[in-house]
Amino acid sequence: MTEALLSFSRHHKMALLMLLDTLLLPLALWSAVLLRLGGVWDPKLNPFWWIFLVLPLWVMPIFIKLGLYRAVLKYVDDKLVTTVFSGVSLAVLLLMAVIMMAGITPFPRTSIIIFWVFAMAYIGASRFVLRGLIRRIDAHDAPRLPVLIYGAGHAGVQLMLALQAGREYRPLAFVDDNPQLWRRTFRGVAVHAPAELPLLIDEFAPKAILLAMPSVGRSRQRNILQALEAHHIPIKSLPGMADLVSGKASYDQLREIDIEDLLGRDPVPPRVDLLSANIGGKVVLVTGAGGSIGSELCRQIAALSPKHLLLFELSEFALYSIHQELRQLAPTLAITPLLGSVTDYDRLLSVMTGFKVETVYHAAAYKHVPMVEHNPVAGILNNAFGTQTCAQAAQAAGLATFVLISTDKAVRPTNVMGATKRLAELCLQALSDAGSRTRFVMVRFGNVLGSSGSVVPLFKQQIAAGGPVTLTHPDITRYFMTIPEAAQLVIQAGAMGEGGDVFVLDMGEPVKIIDLARRLVHLSGLEVKDTQQPNGDIEIRCTGLRPGEKLYEELLIGDNTLPTPHTRILRAQEHCLPLGELQAHMSRLKLACDELDAEQAFMLMQEVVQEFKPAAQTADWLVAASREDVAG
Structure with missing residues (x-):
């Protein structure tokens, strides 16, 4: 029966509610008169019994006008009381006017006040009783997952209300660090101290812990996650406060824990003057615009x-994707998508002169270490000669600023990708040292989260598939930074250079990849399978270092750094080659690449990039790489 009622259309449900009120209003007036007269008044002996029947005729239009029947019963809240109060009050005033104009003098006047109370109670209570009934039916029909909410502030309470109105989660308790909130209850959900969390887990067996503290800093979130990690329960989090306030996300849109939450790195507010210096009101070109950093x-x-x-x-699909996204983000901005290769000098020069470009951000590069190691000639042509070609075109077109996105792998490189990026830096340094009108700036940083080749998406896929989680070495460490922070710092660093500068971004503390893998497993509610836990869920397996891979990454070749106006940006003092000497090396390297001689190109790279010390595994790939390049 209840399921049939719930399946009624919206208009049928409104009609049933109106019918219910048509019965409740006369009942409220009858109850009021009986209470006033002690049950001795008989309307059959009185000619004014019709007042009970006509009462709904003017009350119902009032309720309809106030929107009482537009509210969805399952989601009615305290605002309903205000609506019922206003409607019943107007109904009482009209009732008094009808009694006075009809001259119903025997009608007990004080019963009108009692009717006001009864009508409020009958109409309001009927809605809340129906709401509770509907929610019980929903809970019975769709069992919800029991969860705990960490954070009993405004965001936590809003999350609890959203979950209680939904059908997916059932909040059982709050956990909060604030002692003033302990033992309080919100809609029947009590607040507990963090020390009681193990007892709550044993009592309620929650399927997830929901982190509802969107306004706290990342370092504080990291400490909380470290404390929750030991319980091996899946953890989800609210979106950031900025997204909640702007309306981009709602309180019931929970997300998986991001890797930046684990790193606990609080962002530094950007300097607006540095951000806009090379961009505001200028024509800006981004190469590799469809890549993770470029986009x-x-x-x-x-x-x-x-x-x-x-x-x-170069990629048509990547260009189409970022162009469509930017058209939505900035519909009034002039945006032009351009297909082309960074090794095509004529195409680049035509674009730069034709559009009168003023600033270039050069993000186009092959940056996946094993991929470039297998295809060294392609990596050299794209990363080193592509950068040189772009820089020469920028110089010929008279551009003001050219910013190269470099990498920490350019520091004492052990792989071809790092060596090509260091060679790209040397090209810009030589052009600047020779005296160029274009200001060449290089920005060097480590791994960015979510970029192509990042370990984090791979780890999550492996965990979702049941494992194993694979990494190359148990001692391997890396610096990490979010893509938005890296891009923001790149823009600011590009505004500070005088020409030939190599800037290094403060990447924070290095992270052991195996620790990162363990935390992702634990925060997914699973146990790592190892010798201590042979019955665990996910195995972490080390596969050995890949060709050219380093255990530790560095950001500086030497120890000479200078501060800048930005606390997260340092200026590195790196050696460079004279332009003539570099051009001689580049000419021989280009000849080897044109002949697809990977072994010769590899040897020449060691000559020009003096810090290049290839790993032992790299030599094993040279012959195969030469064959692949020739085949290509």
Whole structure:
């Protein structure tokens, strides 16, 4: 029966509610008169019994006008009381007017006040009783997952209310660090101290812990996650406060724990003058615009009011994707998608002169270490000669600023990818040292979370598939930074250089990859399978270092750094080669690449990039790489 009622259409449900009120209103007036007269008044002996029947005729239009029947019963809240109060009060005033105009003098006047109370109680209580009935039916029909909410502030309470109205989760208790909130209850959900968390887990067996503290800093979130990690229960989190306030996300849109939450790195507010210096009102070109770093640069540049944004990309699909996204983000901005290769000098020069480009952010590069190790000639042509070609075109077109996105792997490289990026730096340093009108700036940083080749998405996929989680070595460590922070710092660093500068971003503390893998497993509610836990869920397996891979990454070749106006940006003092000497090396290297001689190109790279010390595994790939390049 109840399921049939719930399946009624919206209009049928409204009609049933109106019928219910048509019965409740006369009942409220009858109850009021009986209570006033002690049950001795008989309307059959009185000619004014019709007042009970006509009462709904003017009350129902009032309720309809106030929107009482537009509210969805399952989601009615305290605002309903205000609506019922207003409607019943107007009904009482009209009832008094009808009694006075009809001259119903025997009608007990004080019963009108009692009717006001009874009508409020009958109409209001009927809604809350129906709401409770509907929610019970929903809970019975769709069992919800029991959860705990960490954080009993405004966000936590809003999350609890959203979950109680939904059908997926059932909040059982709050956990909060604030002693003033302990033992309080919100809609029947009590607040407990963090020390009671093990007891709550034993009592309720929650399927997840929901972190509802969107306004706290990442370092504080990291400490909380470290404390929760030991319980091996899946953890989800609310979106950030900025997204909640802007309306981009709602309180019931829970997300998986992001890796930046685990790192606990609080962002530094950007300097607006540095952000807009090379962008505001200028024509800006981004190469590799469809890549992970390039696309984020485009998003942030679009928000800084450039005159024109040019997207230069070799991949048609990547270019289409970022162009469509930017059209939504900045519909009034002039954005031009351009297909082309960074090794095509004529195409680049035509674009730069034709659009009168003023600033270039050069993000186009092959950066997946094993992939470039297998294809060294392709990596050299794209990363080193592509950068040189772009820089020469920028110089010929008279551009003001050229910013190269470099990498920590360019420091004492052990792989071809790192060596090509260091060679790209040397090309810009030589051009700047020779005296160039274009200001060449290099920005060097480590791994960015979520970029192509990042371990984090791979780990999550492996955990979801039941494992094993694979990493190359138990001692391998890496620096990490989020893509938005990296792009923001790149833009600011690009505004500070005088020419030939190598800037290094403060990447924080290095992270052991195996610790990162363990934490991701634990925060997914699973146990690592090892010798201590042979019955665990996910095995972590070390496969051995890949060709050219280093255990530890560095950001500086030497120890000479200078501070800058930004606390997270340092200026490195690196050696460079004279332009003539570098050009001689580049000519021989280009000849080897044109002949697809990977072994010769590899040897020449060691000559020009003096810090290049290839790993032992790299030599084993040279012959195979030569064959692959020739086949290609």
